Amino acid sequence: MAILTAVLTTSAVAAGAPAGPTPGGTLTFGIRQEPSTTDPHASANGVSQRVLAHLYDGLVYQTPDGAYHPWLATKWTVSPDGKTYTLTLRAGVKFHDGTPFNASAVKTSLDRIIDPATRSTSAISAIGPYASSEVVDASTIRVHLKEPYSPFINALSQPWLGMVSPTAVKSWGRDFAQHPVGTGPFKFVEMVPQDHITLVRNPDYAWPPSAGKAHSGPAYLERVVIRTVPEDSTRLATLQNGETNLIEPLPEQNVAQVQGDTNLYVLKQMEMGAGRVVLLNTQRAPTNDVRVRRAIEFGVDTATLVKTLFYGQHMVGRSPVSPVMPGYDKSLERIYTYDPAKARQLLEEAGWRPGPGGVRVKDGQPLRMSLFIIPNIGAEPTAEYLQSQLRQVGIDLEIRALARAAWYEGINRGDHNLTLAFFIWPDPDILRTLYYSTNIPFNWFHYNNPDVDRMLLEASRLTDMRARIGLYRRVMRKVMDDALPLTLYYENNILAARRTLQGVKFDAVGYPLFYDAYVTR
Amino acid sequence: MTAYAAKRVLSVVPVLVGITAFVFLMLHLVPGDPVILLLGEGGVASPQAMNALRHELGLTDPLPLQFVRYTRDVSRGNWGRSIRFNRPVLALLIENGRYTIELAAAALTIAVVAGLPLGILAAVQRTRWGDSAAMFVSLVGVSMPSFWLGAMLIFAFSLHFKWFPAIGQGGLNRLVLPGIALAFAPMASLARLVRSSLLEILGEDYVRTARAKGMAERAVILRHALRNALIPVVTFFGLETGRLLGGAFVVETVFSRIGLGRTIVNAILNKDFPVVQGAVLFVAVLYVAVNLVVDLSYAVLDPRVRFE
Numbered sequence: 001m002a003i004l005t006a007v008l009t010t011s012a013v014a015a016g017a018p019a020g021p022t023p024g025g026t027l028t029f030g031i032r033q034e035p036s037t038t039d040p041h042a043s044a045n046g047v048s049q050r051v052l053a054h055l056y057d058g059l060v061y062q063t064p065d066g067a068y069h070p071w072l073a074t075k076w077t078v079s080p081d082g083k084t085y086t087l088t089l090r091a092g093v094k095f096h097d098g099t100p101f102n103a104s105a106v107k108t109s110l111d112r113i114i115d116p117a118t119r120s121t122s123a124i125s126a127i128g129p130y131a132s133s134e135v136v137d138a139s140t141i142r143v144h145l146k147e148p149y150s151p152f153i154n155a156l157s158q159p160w161l162g163m164v165s166p167t168a169v170k171s172w173g174r175d176f177a178q179h180p181v182g183t184g185p186f187k188f189v190e191m192v193p194q195d196h197i198t199l200v201r202n203p204d205y206a207w208p209p210s211a212g213k214a215h216s217g218p219a220y221l222e223r224v225v226i227r228t229v230p231e232d233s234t235r236l237a238t239l240q241n242g243e244t245n246l247i248e249p250l251p252e253q254n255v256a257q258v259q260g261d262t263n264l265y266v267l268k269q270m271e272m273g274a275g276r277v278v279l280l281n282t283q284r285a286p287t288n289d290v291r292v293r294r295a296i297e298f299g300v301d302t303a304t305l306v307k308t309l310f311y312g313q314h315m316v317g318r319s320p321v322s323p324v325m326p327g328y329d330k331s332l333e334r335i336y337t338y339d340p341a342k343a344r345q346l347l348e349e350a351g352w353r354p355g356p357g358g359v360r361v362k363d364g365q366p367l368r369m370s371l372f373i374i375p376n377i378g379a380e381p382t383a384e385y386l387q388s389q390l391r392q393v394g395i396d397l398e399i400r401a402l403a404r405a406a407w408y409e410g411i412n413r414g415d416h417n418l419t420l421a422f423f424i425w426p427d428p429d430i431l432r433t434l435y436y437s438t439n440i441p442f443n444w445f446h447y448n449n450p451d452v453d454r455m456l457l458e459a460s461r462l463t464d465m466r467a468r469i470g471l472y473r474r475v476m477r478k479v480m481d482d483a484l485p486l487t488l489y490y491e492n493n494i495l496a497a498r499r500t501l502q503g504v505k506f507d508a509v510g511y512p513l514f515y516d517a518y519v520t521r
Numbered sequence: 522m523t524a525y526a527a528k529r530v531l532s533v534v535p536v537l538v539g540i541t542a543f544v545f546l547m548l549h550l551v552p553g554d555p556v557i558l559l560l561g562e563g564g565v566a567s568p569q570a571m572n573a574l575r576h577e578l579g580l581t582d583p584l585p586l587q588f589v590r591y592t593r594d595v596s597r598g599n600w601g602r603s604i605r606f607n608r609p610v611l612a613l614l615i616e617n618g619r620y621t622i623e624l625a626a627a628a629l630t631i632a633v634v635a636g637l638p639l640g641i642l643a644a645v646q647r648t649r650w651g652d653s654a655a656m657f658v659s660l661v662g663v664s665m666p667s668f669w670l671g672a673m674l675i676f677a678f679s680l681h682f683k684w685f686p687a688i689g690q691g692g693l694n695r696l697v698l699p700g701i702a703l704a705f706a707p708m709a710s711l712a713r714l715v716r717s718s719l720l721e722i723l724g725e726d727y728v729r730t731a732r733a734k735g736m737a738e739r740a741v742i743l744r745h746a747l748r749n750a751l752i753p754v755v756t757f758f759g760l761e762t763g764r765l766l767g768g769a770f771v772v773e774t775v776f777s778r779i780g781l782g783r784t785i786v787n788a789i790l791n792k793d794f795p796v797v798q799g800a801v802l803f804v805a806v807l808y809v810a811v812n813l814v815v816d817l818s819y820a821v822l823d824p825r826v827r828f829e
Contacts, residue, residue: 030688034787036605036791037605045791116569116570116573119570119574174607175607177607178607192779193606193613193617193779194617194779194780194783194784194787195689195690195777195779227688227689227777228777229688229777230774230777230783231668231672231774231775231777233672233675234671234672234675234687234688234775234776234777237675237676237679237680237687238687238688240680241679241680241683241687243679243686243687243688403551403789404790404792405551405554405792406551409554
């Protein structure tokens, strides 16, 4: 947690001496990508969380230190077999349309997620082996799972599992996303595709989570306008000329510029999850040889990568999860460090001898492998960097830039040796998504290890976090030993704001929250 | 003329059928299962859920049947529903297309208002300073990418002078900068075209006759020569429409404007394939329509053009 604290302190200092918060004012938030939906349960991209987190409340609240606190549920108990969760609900909570929040509203919300008509992706994945909900009384709900699933409390804290108004669900059906109704600090006003989403303060709001908030009662801001500004330089220009007062992301190369502008400041928060990572395919030659995979781990200088391509704005590291994750193990960072000599030696051991043009050969075959990427900002420079680094140890890396659909098909089939990805998730169960054998093909390592499977499954069934963490650490050591993930860096979410905007906080995954935010004149 | 017009309008039909077929096939033959894209991102969708969606979208039927159904629906104005916005595709395109057409119209206007005089100046001043200046401007114009020009315009007029807002649409003040950014390239091409076309005509016999009769130079150029010089310019408009619609995407992105270009790209990124399909068709129809109008307008401009 040391790093997280350091980051928070820096931004607080950068923010300068705050004037007291006063109600009113507008936050105009310029973001690169358009939120895909205002329905938390429907399929949604990560950027939608910026909207969802303000329209909807969850049953449980996770603070950036990973701890869970009461929110719409005041307390919860888990049955000894780990399959039944009994939650006591907060009284006096109302949806934006006046519908009272109670156990039957929770049941409607949870049942809606597993209804195929909702076409849920993120929520259904988070809710796991959910079976049914039972209304005990107005303020008590009992949730039944098909099997023990310890990440369930974490799931309840995610924006995807926000509580929706049963009245609105009933009257709007499939058009709910055009008329979203939650219990959150802000109410939906309008959504103009490609342009903006407007939210307005919920004057009745009186149920912020018990922890992690600086005040109670309604939010300070009168209005939140989330504008899509896809072009990086334009987005920064709107912040500089005042058309927006907060932007995300701030490109790494502009951080110094913003820090040098007295009207602006930078906000940084490390994202939870597995970071930016190269996934090594264990089924396809030549990366099916663990010595080759280890050579790749030793052959890439990530510190220089972060310094040159990302202006040092992210954190260099090698562990399979980011340092803000429960279970992070610092000792894993030392398993692989940049050591091209060691990489060459491993390749020699694997039978790859120096060949023409600096590319190693074995049985007349050059040491060639493919890296699959979806071309976007950041992917090509990183790919080219990897190419030049691996070339130095005798590996010929072929970059295959593919459209998203073709990329999915290719890596699901296992046509790749390496692929670039990033994973943001606030629970170490992310390791199960990545390394569990039945998750093939989404397990893009195409990794099948019964031992690891057993530990991951057991960890997902244990309710004791310490015991879970013990298992996750063993899994991480094993996948590092098998040289599966080449973690490039842990990403910081970087935002920039005008000094007149204060009080922006972050949720557990690293996304901004506006409940405590206010503007000064 | 009427007969020609009818024939010309009818000739559009096979073009549209061809485009429809192409758009349909394009999306079905390129690699990538749309259902995996829609539900598979978290790697958790059940095969049942995937099959249900496949069925709902009609993807389980044989391709020819899907094509017949698609063509029938499209001709009836049913362009499908956006998966993401859960709204009829055609309504969505018309709504967003409005802003692109507005931007393209603004750009064309600026291009004509600036490009025409520039071209005339260059022709009249041939090989003298006016020509060099005009051709220099147009050379810069054709070689400057619109995203760079857009960024420079924002830097100068939104950030430094604060004359115009940098983003959004609606109102003339939000149309000026993107309009200029998009207008520069066609303005430059237009100036070159007018120059060469006018130079050619200024050497014709009837121009010499008009001058010999003692007609004022101004009248010779504007009344006699320019009208004839405009024929290739009209052709240019037809061709330029396609480029403007394409270039609009870049300008829409730089200035965060709602528009067709961004609709298509966002739809691709969000795997909203009914919208991709519809948008490509929509732009194609728009292009065909503009070229139809251009063809028909030749007759109005030049009485010598006869249609059989």
